[in-house]
Amino acid sequence: MILNNLTHYEQAILVLSALVLFTSFALLSQPRLLNLINTFAWQGTLLALTAALVAFTSHQPHLYISALLTLILKAWLIPWMLRHQVLKLKLHHETETLTNGTLILLGGIALVIFCYHVTLPLERLSTLATRNIIAISLANVLLSLLLIISHRQAVSQVVGFMAMENGLFFAALVSTHGMPMIVELGIAFDILVASVLFGVFFLHIRENIDTLNVDHMNRLSENEPTVRN
Amino acid sequence: MDHNLNSWLLAAIQTLLFVAIAPLLTGWIKANKCWLQNRSAPPLRQPYRDLHKLFHKEAVIAGQASWIFRVTPYIILGTTVLAAGILPLIATDLPTASIADVIVLVGFLALTRFFTALAALDIGTAFGGMGASREMTLASLTEPAMLMAVFTLAMTASTTNLSTAIDFILSQGFVLRPSFIFAILGLMMIAIAETGRIPIDNPSTHLELTMVHEAMILEYSGRHLALIEWAGQIKLMIYGVLIANLFIPWGIATTSHPTALFWGTISILIKLFILGTFLALSETLLAKLRLFKAPDYLSFALLLSLLGMLSHVILEVGPLTK
Numbered sequence: 001m002i003l004n005n006l007t008h009y010e011q012a013i014l015v016l017s018a019l020v021l022f023t024s025f026a027l028l029s030q031p032r033l034l035n036l037i038n039t040f041a042w043q044g045t046l047l048a049l050t051a052a053l054v055a056f057t058s059h060q061p062h063l064y065i066s067a068l069l070t071l072i073l074k075a076w077l078i079p080w081m082l083r084h085q086v087l088k089l090k091l092h093h094e095t096e097t098l099t100n101g102t103l104i105l106l107g108g109i110a111l112v113i114f115c116y117h118v119t120l121p122l123e124r125l126s127t128l129a130t131r132n133i134i135a136i137s138l139a140n141v142l143l144s145l146l147l148i149i150s151h152r153q154a155v156s157q158v159v160g161f162m163a164m165e166n167g168l169f170f171a172a173l174v175s176t177h178g179m180p181m182i183v184e185l186g187i188a189f190d191i192l193v194a195s196v197l198f199g200v201f202f203l204h205i206r207e208n209i210d211t212l213n214v215d216h217m218n219r220l221s222e223n224e225p226t227v228r229n
Numbered sequence: 230m231d232h233n234l235n236s237w238l239l240a241a242i243q244t245l246l247f248v249a250i251a252p253l254l255t256g257w258i259k260a261n262k263c264w265l266q267n268r269s270a271p272p273l274r275q276p277y278r279d280l281h282k283l284f285h286k287e288a289v290i291a292g293q294a295s296w297i298f299r300v301t302p303y304i305i306l307g308t309t310v311l312a313a314g315i316l317p318l319i320a321t322d323l324p325t326a327s328i329a330d331v332i333v334l335v336g337f338l339a340l341t342r343f344f345t346a347l348a349a350l351d352i353g354t355a356f357g358g359m360g361a362s363r364e365m366t367l368a369s370l371t372e373p374a375m376l377m378a379v380f381t382l383a384m385t386a387s388t389t390n391l392s393t394a395i396d397f398i399l400s401q402g403f404v405l406r407p408s409f410i411f412a413i414l415g416l417m418m419i420a421i422a423e424t425g426r427i428p429i430d431n432p433s434t435h436l437e438l439t440m441v442h443e444a445m446i447l448e449y450s451g452r453h454l455a456l457i458e459w460a461g462q463i464k465l466m467i468y469g470v471l472i473a474n475l476f477i478p479w480g481i482a483t484t485s486h487p488t489a490l491f492w493g494t495i496s497i498l499i500k501l502f503i504l505g506t507f508l509a510l511s512e513t514l515l516a517k518l519r520l521f522k523a524p525d526y527l528s529f530a531l532l533l534s535l536l537g538m539l540s541h542v543i544l545e546v547g548p549l550t551k
Contacts, residue, residue, distance in 0.1 A: 003404055003545050011405035018407030018540040025532060102528045109535050116543050123548045132547035136540075 009057045010129045016050045017133045020170065021112070024143040027163055028108055031095045033155055037082045040159050044074030047166055051173055054130060063178050069188050070169065078162060078195045085199050086155060089206055096153050104150050108143050115139040122175070130174040137174055140167030154205060154212040158198045165191055239485055240325045244314040246494075247470075251313075251462040252276035254469065254501055261509035276462065280455050288451030291352050301348035302449065302456035305341050309460040309467070312337035316470050317392050319493035320482040326392035331379050334391075335372070338423070338467075341460070342368055349445035360444025363520065367422060367429065367441065370527040375419045377534035381412040381541050382475055395478045407544055411537030413476045418530035420468035424461070426508065428518040429526065439517060466501070473500035 003011065023043040030036040048071035055063030086092050098104070115138040123131045144167055147160035165187070172179045179187075202212060209216055256273040263270035290298065315329045315337075346364055349357035379389075385408065386394035422429040425442035435443055446457050474481055480496025482489035518526055 003406065004401060008403075008405060014540075014544045015405050015407045015410060018411065018536070018544060021540070022411070022536060025536070029529075101525065105528060105532050109532070109539070112539055112543070116539075120548050132544045135543050 006129060007057065009053055013050055013053050013057065013130060014133065016046055016053065017130075017136050017170075017174070020046050020050065020166075021136050021139060021143075024140050024147075024163065024167075025105065025108055027159065028143060028147050028150065029098065029101055029105060031098050032092075033086050033094065033096075033153065034083065034092050036156055036159055037079050037086065040082075040163060041075050041079035043163060043166055044070055044076075044079070047170060048075060050170070051178075054173055054177065057129065058177055060177050062181055063173070065181065066169075066173070066178055066184055069184065073188055073191060074162065074166060078191070081195055081199060082155065082159065085202055089202060089212070091153075091155065091212065094153075096151060096156065098150065104146065108146055111142045111146065112136075112139040115142060126175065128174070128177070130177075133174040134171065137167055137171035140164075140170055143167075152213050152215050154202060154214055157214065158195075162191065162195070236322060236324050236485060239320060239490075240314065240323045243318050243320065243323070244310065244325075247313040247316070247318050247466065248310055248459075248463060250498075251466040252280060252459065254466050254505055255462045257502055258465075258505045258509050258512075261506050262512055265509060265513040280459055283455035283458070284452050286451040288449075288453050290453075291448060293353060294448075295351055297344075298348050298351045298448075299453075301344045302453040302460075304344045306456045306460045306463075308337045308341045308344075309463045312341075313463055313467055315391065316467060317395055317474055317481065318470055319490055319497055320485060321392040321395050322483065322485055323392060326390060330389040331383065331391055331394075332376075332389055334467075334471075335376060335379070338464070339368075339372065341464070345442075345445050345457075349448075352448045354448065356440070356444045356447050360441055360447070363441045364445060367523060367527065370524060370531065371419050371422050374415060374527065374531040374534045375423070377531065377538055378412040378416040378419065381408050381534065381537040384538070384541055385409075385545070391475070395474060395481060396483065398475075398478050399481075399483065406541075408537045408541035409476055411533045411540060413472060415530050415533035415537060416468075416472055416476075418526070418533065420465075420472065421508070421511070422523070422527060422530070424465045424468060426465075427512045428515045429523055431517050439520070441520075469501050469504050470497065473497065473504060 003014075006014075020043060023039055023046060026039045027036060027043070030039055048067045051063050051067035051070060055061065055067060112135075116135040119135040119138055123134055126134070141164055144160045144164035147163065148157045151157055151160065169184075169187070178184065205212060205217075253273060253276070256271070256276045259275070260270035260273060312334050314325050315331075315334050317323060317326055342364065346361040349361040349364075351357075382394055383389045385406065386397040388394055388397070421427075425432055430441040430443075431439060432443070434440070435447075440447075442461070446454065449457055474497065477500060480492060480500070482493035
């Protein structure tokens, strides 16, 4: 693909998708919960903007609805709910200790290269202007998975889960110009319900074991000493 | 390429101009910082006055100092000026650019660093050794990041030659490249680290716990110090010109016509002054990092450069179609 043959709008889609990838990396190395949630909100905003631009360049008006849904749910409502819960549970002063920060970032880079290699045959088949972004969208999914593995705080893992859904939406957007509307509405509703349920879970976990650090959940009884790593 | 005497003359004038306005850029950044922090600023020619003052002072050299300590200031200024000569400042059609590419530029900067560290160790003081060890630790992290950022550009233009790369970008017109956004951000972070500015090092303090570059040159005085400081100012400008001319090359003269050269000079001055204002702003907003946090900062810069390269390969080139 030669960059000059694309219109500036299509080039802007590439830039935005690169920025989405960057926010995935930013999520990976963010030790503070409120910053993590803000970065997640930015990712949602960028994704909504990408969807709107794809809708504009490919003349698919139904994608505007997806973009609006993404903007409302992932850039505003879910971050707002998560932020509310973090403040209510008084977690906003805590910083997570991320072990091997640089190693995880390098692992993330390796994942991106892996995704590029895996999606190459798929990209060769596609004729869409957004075909090069498929690798990036898959990388977003895997980076969110890496986020869930590397973070120890339940709230960050939920953010990772939501970011994974962002990646899936992104993949659908760039490989086939979006899923059927009914599927997208269903997923949006799912995500909304999930975030409410996670909130309830946070409260219960907190009440029962006094912490949201998942390392502490490995203990079988109160008397057993905490095993770190 | 066939280069006549005129173009060599142009290259020489350009390098002289580079060396001459480097202190002005430092003065501009300093003045901006003062204005932002609500202090009264020194005049823009203050760095020239400081250099003038230092050149007329006696150079004190420790009794144990070997010849390395004496020649280092000249080597530092010499290699820095050579590095400045490679960079297209106001025109791209230069004979110097066709004999040395960007890897030579990075090599010159590495040579400067090597001799600075060697001279710091030579005198045998605790500060010198400490500064040298810190500098080399940071350098091992900045150099790969810088090369990655530069290679991103080289891959886009299919050349490591700076003049050809700039010509290529100019010929493409306005193209939004995701890789350039990351590369420019990465290069800016590296430039801040390499030139010893906040948040990695503070150029205006001599607090022993935090010094990196200042600790290495603590034993220098008089004309030796003047040479080193001047080289530092040129180095800052090298990074500024690298960022301004590689990523935003519009305005640079592609011919050696006097009008084009005039506009090239004006445009690079404007670009450098804007970059200087940005640097002053970031130095006012940020606090200095602890030394142990510096690797985090630099690995972030490396990540940005790597992302630049990856987005070039993945997004801009993509799979080769038959």
